[in-house]
Amino acid sequence: MKPVLDHIGIAVAELQPALEFYGRTLGLGQPVIRLVPELGLRLAFFDNPAGPIIELVEASGKTELRPGDVVVALEVEDLDAAIAEYRARGLRVYDQPPTANLPLRRGWITKAGGHGNVIELCPKGEVAAFVRGAGS
Template sequence: MQEHFQGLGHVAIYTRDIEESIAFYEKLGGAVKGRGGVTTPAGEKKLALVFFGGITLELIQSPTDMPMGEGNVPHFALLVDDLDAATAAVRAAGVDTFLTPEKKVLPDLFGGLQNWFFAGPSGEQIELLQML
């Protein structure tokens, strides 16, 4: 299973105002790597990838109010070389807590990606992320 994991893909952070958060991280030396959005039943979820301090932050502005403070980091992403093989390896290790029945393929988001979320033992969300 280890052969598929390439490192930390990103850390996701909920934000009240994505523009304000981007400006904050840029002021500290961060750089926007990409912007996008995902349509949800409640409206568009705004997204931005910001490279900061040697890692990538995924800023998320939800179309609905999200709780802020402790716990506003909704998931972390593991960058993988082959999503299908990594998923099979996770399942072979006895993990079957995937949050959806199928992976998501988002060819227009951040240059193209596919991902699949599963839950850890305390409910933490872990994203397997393959950039296309």
């Protein structure tokens, strides 16, 4: 299976003012807020059953994300196989284990490897389940 777009993450300086803009001004509605203190993250997910989820990311922990950066999250059928395949193609892919508040294992390609963008590899359906409460 070729990877498909799972969701888009947008790094923001402060979550609260961004919620007003994306939720009300752009009309995306009420987000699902998830706090991940162990990674220094505050996340807001705008769920759209008819299209990709839009995620806002406020990061205070160790990260290369800066306000305005975009994370392109690709859905993969088999995370282990996708990580192995991309590594075989010469990419440096990081394997992010689940945490207490973000129980999702994901793969990451940094800005350096992703031509200026962070690429996230997500197991099929798991981010949507997490956002909708089935994965938390």
